[in-house]
Amino acid sequence: MAEEVKLFGAWGSPFSRRVEIALELKGSPFEYIEENVIDDKFKSPLLLKYDPVHKKVPVLLHSGKPILESLIILEYIDETWKPNPILPEDPHERALACFWANFIDEKCMPPVWKALLGTRDEREKAMEEVRECLKTHESVLNGTKFFGGETIGLLDIAANFIALWLRVIQEVSGLEFLTADKCPVLIKWCDEFVSCSVVKEHLPPRDKLIAFVKNWLSGKGWTD
Template identity: 60%
Template sequence: MGEEVKVFGFWASPYSHRVELALSLKGVPYEYIEEDILKNKSDLLLKYNPIHKKVPVFLHKGKPIVESIVILEYIEETWKANPILPQNLYDKAIDRFWIKFIDDKCLPAIRKATFSPENERETAVEEACECLRTLESALNGKRFFGGDAIGMVDIAANFLTIWLRTIQEATGLEVLSVEKFPDLFKWTDDFISCSVVKESLPPTDKLLSFVKASLSQ
């Protein structure tokens, strides 16, 4: 089954990294296809994702699936080993709530804080911090959102690790820090220290150069 799995991604994308990480955690072999999403999207990418024209695209037995969380759900349901969602239906629903909160509230608030004009930045940063306070409460003393092991909520929150740290370094913005959010910051350290995560993270110096170049455009 492994040779039938392909991932079209971009090295700096936390969204395609979500898919790669889920496959690695489940031990599913796959072929990775790097896309030049900034300058030269491939004909295959445009064919498989004609609506959004972006990564990740997940190909299984020739059939494409798009949108990272939809792909994660498909992976979870197709490969049962090493589950990334709880088996209990209530706990599964709660995890899905937090995943939606991350994508619908947290990430847009952080993007707004990053790109807001100077006169609006203080308010935008506070809004982002309020989202992070709410998300931190979901940890509730656990090492990971999934408990003792990385689960789908952790995977969905991957942007809050090296991507957000790199943005903060490039901009001087401070949203997530050990002083403001000790539990959430510790989670970021624990997450990126896991060998399966560490192996697939983009190089920090390369990511910093990419972020600085993106912000200057």
């Protein structure tokens, strides 16, 4: 009997798109279930059942057992489906990949929102924080095509927010987070990553994402 793999996600979420890309790289078939995550009252009973604490996507359901939090899910996927590893074998290298993936979520993303929504003083400080984080993250590439070396790994997948979402946010808002003069290597990585066929088919359409971000910045919320 085939293992049941379901993914509860949202088309505009970089977090659920991470899981889609990882499953695709592993060659693991899955059923995708789109969730409306704007408000708890719109969320499906199944999502609330499997993640009663945070009530958010992504949720990976494997043989009836839920796994939560995108980075934890990526590690679970790599341990469960052995072909095409997305984490290095070496324990130290694995730990570094997980550290830098957390760096994106904890250090890079929060100041982006503050730069968009904070007071003038907060925005200026946040812009500098974002640029510094991106410069630091760029140094991790260290001359390789991808963060995972010559093939896409967990850290590349975790950085999908930088490759697409951040550049769309930058275009819509007019704020310059990521520029070719300051982070040329990271820009090159972005282009390589989003051009990869496995990645491309699991990223949201750029025009739809632009409209999505415009709605949010205009105060209409995260609407389709």
